[in-house]
Amino acid sequence: MPTTFTGLVLLVVLLLPGLTFVVIRERRGSERRPTPFRETGAVVFCSVLTELVTLGLFAAARALMPDLTPDVGRLVREGWSYVRDQYAQLGWWASGLLLFSCTLAAVVAAIIGKRPHASAMSAWWVMFDSWFPGEDPIVGCVLEDGSYIEGRQASFNVSSDDSPDRDLVLVEPLKYRAPGATEVQTFPWGAACISARRIVTMFVSYPRPEPEAAGAAATQGSAPAAS
Incomplete structure (x- = not known):
């Protein structure tokens, strides 16, 4: 850990892009729980990579x-003397370069974070997002007491662990069968929250294409080519 204010500032500058990448990736994809070593490695690697790209630009x-642009040669030769003379220009450029690095990290996380690797997906993520992204399927759950509840999936826990300590939220139209x-x-009712611990079997029905749209697509596909 840094022991001076300057060291603390440098640490924040070096790690902020990587931290931005990790935060955006977690919000857009399946929640993963890597080891502290892997998490730290991801932050450092992304920070170094984005900052190298920024320095290249x-x-x-x-x-x-x-x-x-600031004179890097004078900055190296004169040090704090050059900083005192050009503090406004250096401040604006340093802030802009750091903001660009963080923005670049956020864009990369938004692009690759939505589709995690199959090894990091839970069964719920596969059914609710991976196969038909953007859809809200009809979900039916058989509970451990023999009851059955059905509704449209509204929200689910995105943890990559298939843990029983999570919930599924269904909204109307809701259907229920007592034990x-x-x-x-x-x-x-408008919504229901179901604990994964109580679910024995889950059925998922995905929206089907409209008959008119399917018919139009079939007609276009079978239309003879113009001579």
């Missing part, structure tokens, strides 16, 4: 616009 800008009953009844 700054070097190109320095070559094209030497009068509008020992034979018929499913409409349930006059």
Whole structure:
């Protein structure tokens, strides 16, 4: 850990892009629980990579616009003397480069974080997001007491662990069958929260394409080519 204020600032600057990447990835994809070593490695690797790209772009800008960019050579030779003379320019450029690095990390996380690797997916993630992303399927659950509840999936725990300590939220139209009953009844409520610990079997029905759209697609596919 840094023991000076300057060291603390440098640590934040170095790790902020990687931390941005990890936070965005977790919010857009399946929640994973890597080891502290892997998590730290991801933060450091992403920070170094994005900052190298940013420094490369700054070097190109320095070559094209030497009068509008800080003089890195003078900064190295003169140190704090040059910083005191050009603190405003250095401050704006340092803030801009750090913001660009964080933005680049966030964009990369948004692109690759939505589709985690299959090894990091839970069964719920596969059924509710991986196979038909963007859909809200109809879900039916047989519970351990023999009852049955059905509704449209509204929310689910995105943890990559198939743990019983999580919940599934279903919204109307809700249907319910009491234990020992034979018929499913409409349930006059807006939403239901079901504990994964109580679910024995889960059925998922995905939306099917509209008949008119399917017919139009079939017609287009079978239309003869113009001579």
